[in-house]
């Protein structure tokens with residue numbers, strides 16, 4: 001069969017359609033599900049196709065909606081909670097962290113909250129501190145909560161389906177800055193989230209660049225530019241942040257002997273630290289030719305003002321420069 | 333839209349075809365009336381200018397405009413002191429301008445300029461003007477509600493007669509923290525006024541799709557908090573009712589709530605009036621609500637009593653238009669915050 005063209009947003013939509021059609025126990029709850037402004041093109045007409053009983057646009061009640069999804073999952077449903085901005089989701093911390101993540105172990109593995117929390121990173125546009133946060137590092141710190149960040153069109157669809165079918169609570173984080181990507185996808189094949197690992201997006205020999213979500217996208221873009229200058233980057237897309245599997249990254253770094261980690265969260269205490277630490281722990285001493293480097297956001301809330309905002313976020317150019325600096329190929 | 337399941341506790345107050353007539357301005361002095369009219373006109377024109385700026389891509393960030401809702405902040409603020417602690421939310425231009433009608437500083441802030449209310453670090457959704465009692469507005473719905481309760485508790489601990497004020501929408505009461513705050517305020521006898529701007533919508537959703545009743549003050553009853561329910565587009569009733577409540581709060585009676593029914597003339601965010609966050613909205617309703625115009629209803633009443641005239645209003649309109657024009661031009665030319673500002677303000681100064 002011929003592959004069909006999707007963008008990141010419609011890939012998510014197709015995953016929702018697939019799940020809703022095939023699994024009657026799937027329902028979606030959250031704010032703005034009927035509004036293109038909140039969820040872009042990822043949920044268009046789902047309410048019309050599947051009914052407002054299954055596509056529930058809620059009151060402004062993140063905490064209750066998320067807690068209710070945890071409860072519904074314990075009673076046999078496969079709920080998906082949508083938070084149109086990760087920042088709004090902070091009202092739901094208890095349901096996610098104290099309840100869902102701990103549930104299985106607290107009760108000796110007798111019950112698993114089979115819910116998916118879709119958290120959208122929605123930054124830029126001079127929206128400022130409370131409408132810009134990328135908090136995947138926080139959630140990756142919590143045992144029991146699987147954290148997924150698809151960076152490609154294929155993963156946007158396939159990891160969403162895998163998340164919903166996984167018996168554990170999963171946080172699926174998509175970034176609005178990825179929505180324009182396009183790709184041709186084959187028909188859906190269900191995959192098991194437990195077997196999903198980091199992937200090599202681009203093969204290379206000179207340096208390993210590791211990222212997740214939008215930062216892997218930046219890494220892929222940077223690799224294209226670097227290639228033109230005969231610098232061959234191996235780009236690794238983390239995909240599943242928690243539990244984190246490092247064997248592929250380790251292998252890559254043993255080959256390239258250089259490491260750049262890119263992350264869309266803040267620098268200090270961020271996810272980049274986790275990757276570098278695990279690698280330093282596991283790699284043979286002196287394996288790296290140069291000190292590992294990370295690129296992440298400055299340790300500051302997102303500013304609103306146009307120019308400050310532009311400087312605040314990471315660009316492909318930042319990655320290109322950092323790579324050359326590590327490889328000592330920066331001409332001054 | 334399915335409006336069937338709602339309990340219409342607001343009755344005619346929520347009917348856009350009612351309350352179009354001029355208002356009663358009995359027992360309010362001329363000076364106060366003129367000041368309220370003047371401030372409402374300033375706010376209206378400021379919001380319209382921002383809509384124009386957004387429409388013409390001169391403004392980067394989102395703007396939540398409060399045109400049509402001016403009477404609420406203006407009526408309440410006549411009873412406030414500079415030492416009170418006022419908090420807002422995402423739609424707070426009017427809340428701040430009612431305390432300090434400095435539209436130039438608002439323009440500068442919305443444009444991300446160093447000369448703005450928050451030094452260009454906040455934009456439309458993060459406003460601050462402590463010297464006039466405005467302690468902050470932020471876009472997380474209900475985020476400032478417990479903060480305002482705490483500020484009120486502080487005033488009480490310091491044995492000041494100051495009060496806390498927080499503006500909330502009908503949507504905010506869907507957040508649990510608001511109910512915790514009502515309860516805490518009551519049990520602590522915190523001197524706070526909860527000002528509910530009930531415009532019947534939270535972004536694209538009518539209240540009937542979100543709550544079993546359209547009357548927010550039912551939560552005041554549940555917490556034994558004294559309250560008033562008023563036509564929010566009648567600046568005199570807002571002024572008088574909030575005065576009574578604020579007097580009782582200042583005299584140590586604990587929290588109070590005022591619910592004001594109103595409607596926003598623009599969509600939830602930015603300049604269009606025909607959509608709320610991408611979802612179509614009834615222009616017929618908007619048209620009817622515009623007949624419940626807080627400015628025109630006051631102006632007509634004042635003209636009837638011969639304390640105001642069409643001519644005077646024309647002169648005032650022209651004067652404000654000119655000032656707004658000048659302020660906008662100035663703000664546009666103002667400098668952006670320096671590059672080190674992102675890191676500079678993260679922690680307190682030494």
Ligand SMILES: Cc1ncc(C[n+]2csc(CCOP(=O)(O)OP(=O)(O)O)c2C)c(N)n1
Pocket residue numbers: 031060062087088091422423471472473500501502503504505529531533534535600
């Ligand atoms: C915690 C949180 N959830 C959701 C949003 C998105 N949001 C912004 S304004 C708004 C509607 C608020 O409605 P209401 O309180 O009635 O105020 P209005 O916009 O009508 O002035 C929503 C849902 C948000 N900013 N914060």
Ligand SMILES: [Mg+2]
Pocket residue numbers: 501502503529530531532533534535
């Ligand atoms: Mg509202």
